[in-house]
Amino acid sequence: MKAVNxxxxxxxxxxxxxxxxxxxxxxxxxxHAIILSDKGYSIF
Incomplete structure (x- = not known):
């Protein structure tokens, strides 16, 4: 899973x-995708 720092x-x-x-x-x-990734949601 890809995620932001x-x-x-x-x-x-x-x-x-x-x-x-x-x-x-x-x-x-x-x-919005970056914020969701920071919250633990998968981007892809």
Whole structure:
């Protein structure tokens, strides 16, 4: 299983902001996948 290294609070905040505000859908989806991976969900 692929997973990201544990995220810092600052990184989580940045990713949440990207999900809420980034103009490109692909970036929002990738940011969401990274947050889910940090929570223990499988990306693939």
């Amino acid at each position: 544990p995220l810092t609070d600052h990184e989580k905040t940045t990713l949440r902001e990207a999900i809420a505000n980034h103009p490109k859908n692909r970036v929002r989806i990738r940011a």
